[in-house]
Structure formats: structure tokens, C-alpha cells
Amino acid sequence: MREALFSKLETYQVLQGGRVVDLCAGSGALGLEAASRGASEVALVDYARGAIKACQDNVRRLGLRGVRVVMAKAQAYTAGPAGSPVDLVFFDPPYDMSEASVSEVLTPLVRSQDPWLQPHSVVVVERSTRSPEPTWPAGMHSFSDKKYGETRLWFAELD
Template sequence: GSRGAGDVTLVDSSRGASETCRRNIRALGLRGVSAVTAKAAAFLAGPAGAPMDLVLLDPPYELSEEELTAILTPLARGEDPWLAPHAVVAVERSTRSPEPTWPEGLGRFADKRYGETTIWFAEPT
């Protein structure tokens, strides 16, 4: 895996981006790393598999708050959970965007601004 991670799943709605990731995974001989072409909300609506310790969301800045909420909501579901109890969810947004609307089961514990970018950190509650 990457940096000691057991398994890594890369999800992107762009077929080209996913294919580039798959080529790089093969070229580097990475085990436990996969790339999926799907919209994040659709991917997260499916079965979870092993709970995740870390989720990095880097959507386009123009993604609406409603679309972001549609991604965050299934992450926080109680049945067939995506997140391990100690998981961290990091969401990158434009500094001009409001704080994400955290669904029930997910709460912010920190945020950090880097110029035009703010990263919001949340955890299961």
C-alpha cells in the first residue's frame, strides 16, 4: 500500500484520470491499491467493504454544497459503515466556500487554511 496503508481505493468520475491512476499503480507494482471510475456519491451508496481509516475528498471547487452533502451522508451511515470508529475525513474546499454541512454521525474537529484552500477535518461522532 501507500505510506503503510493496508488498502487504498482511488475514486474519480473521470475515466481518463482513473485510467492514469491504474497505469501508475501497475507501473509501480502497488498491491492493495485500486482505481474506480465512478461519481463519489454513487460509489459510496454501494456496499462499504472494510471500514476506512482515512478519507480524502478533493472535489472540484465548483461542486455544490448539496452535491458535497450527498457524498458525506453515506460516509456517516451507521449500518454497513464506511468509516472505522477512529477515522479521519479531510475535505478540501475553496476558502470562499462555507463549512461543509456535516451529516449526523460526522463532526468537524479542525480546519486549516492554505491561501485559497481550506481543509476541513471531521470524525465519526
């Protein structure tokens, strides 16, 4: 799945020199793969202590530059300041995260003040195939989805 995902992302030109946020990063695999493929800045965001340690260990082991590990809940992180817009957001919440909580994370991405996204940005949401499509906030829409076994990826962008 990861190779297919990144092949698709390369066609969107959001990796090389891009700014990436990996929400609910777990081990950081997606964000670290983005860094290895040319992303200039990557934030690995998770709230679980074990995930933070795994991310830190993986960053150290791989020696990738421009990667930072942030201990925060995804909802709090996206509600906070963006600084400058990002090119790519990965959001791989726990499969048991409620749809309302998923929306709480996605909605701040489209705010007009201190925006997270820019016109070419891509948001990738990973969920169980048993989960419904995320409810996209006004100003964002899904343009593609792909099923890989029990996992479905949704790709979204600004309207």
C-alpha cells in the first residue's frame, strides 16, 4: 500500500521540497517516507507516549533532516497555528475514532486565517473500509479514494 500511495502522491507534486504533517503518526512511517522522498519539513504528530518514542527512535535511526516529533492530540494540533501552509497532510486516526472527532481534526484545515492548506495541497485520510467517508468541511472535497484490503484511503483538496 505504501509504495502505491507514494507513487500517486508523486504525481501530485506535493513531496519534493514540500511541507508535510503526519497526524496520528504512530511509528511515523508515512511522514518519514515523505522525508526520504524529498519533503523539506515533516511534523510527526501523535499523543501516545509509545508512538512518540517510536517516532523519535525512527527519526534518529534514519538520520533524516527537517523532521520534528510533536506530542499533541490531532484535534489540538490542527486547531493551533499553522505558521505557513503545508503541501500534504496524512491523517491516520485510530479506526475507533468517531466521525465527529475526525471532523474536528479536518475542519480547521480550511480556515481562512492562518490556513493549513494552499490550492495544491493534498489531504490523505486512512480509515477502515467499514468506516464511512469522512465528512469534509465546507471548502474541501474528496477527489479520489482507493481500497487496500481492509484499509481505504481518501484523497481530498480545497474546492
